[in-house]
Amino acid sequence: MAQYHSTPAGVIEVLKEQGYTIEKELSRGASGIVFLVKDTEGDPYVIKQINSRDEEELDAVRKEVEILENLSFGYIVTYVNSFEDDAGRIYIVMEYCEGGDLSKVMETHQGESYFEEQQILDWLVQICLALRYIHEKNILHRDIKPQNIFLTEDGYINLGDFGCSKVLERADGYANSVVGAKLYFSPEVCQRRYNSKSEVRRLFLLVLF
Template structure:
């Protein structure tokens, strides 16, 4: 930690703490995730190191960039870029009930999908997609962050059945204690899209039991008709109760009303198609 000076603590989660720091060298700001590993078994430590290796290999304009990691005093530290635009959750709350334009929603949504495609194409599950994990840079680019609990998909290891993440984003299959799969990420993506359209959570209840009931029924208040039929029918597809009926991220991006927006977010070296 010698290279960094703490600015303030900006979050605490199941993984540990998130601290805003600045580099003593050049004054650049970063976020450091501090994860306590002293209490972990050696197998869990190996897992978390493997996870960091996965993070280190992620390089995409719509994914929060990993800088470095190190272990010190019983903690694992992961250094990531800091997105000064804050997160989507705060942005939604700051609207005070004023709906976003459809163009704005679709621009953000396409960027989130491009990030998720990068992840899913590598057989990785994000497992914690929520508006608090989607960040805005100062030029308005959207970046998916916090792979704190992403796990590399390994067909031999049965997917962790653990129920993690914010309950609002739990999919019906997780509520029914079935394994997490890539379509559970798609359900959470639907929850984020719904929030962008309504400024509210799709599934809300006073307690966990009622929340689970609502999720399993797949009943949510309709989205305003001021949004297009295409957008509303996409939401209905993302909220299919059977994960097999939900579209993959690739088929979402193939939808004409979204695919026409992709080009403006691709950097030239990523863009292989000139059409």
């Protein structure tokens, strides 16, 4: 059954106009709401509704959309489209990964046996391939953590949520903003000078924890 409680009426109407029906709310934060929706043909998608408080935030979300529009790879969540409403809210439509995010999978394994070594290796290789793909485009993800790694129905990895990402001006460039989950910060991020190599260290910390 669709869950509309506490969802702004304007959001529901905008999604209906775009051909989407809300199935349920997946998550909610200060910046917006993530919904599971279905289109007119009954196919499931995820829509991230983002509240933009000022023009700077609006530009940041638009930059995220620009990055997503240029990504097409098997181990990255597929971007579908995006749109804005009159209230300044931006909506990003993405592929729905039925397996949920890796953090929830890890939670279900607490107190049980460890993941099989081969499973961990498979996931690690898939994440590395996704990172190599974006790094070849001079893109840093900058927020690698279990909550941003999703699983398909078949158990394959899809890297998602590029809200903290940055496009470097050149391949040997550096970023200096401190963003992302602190638990997975590499030393270079704390020093405010880092490149794609720091993401490999973030990935190592993810495997470690």
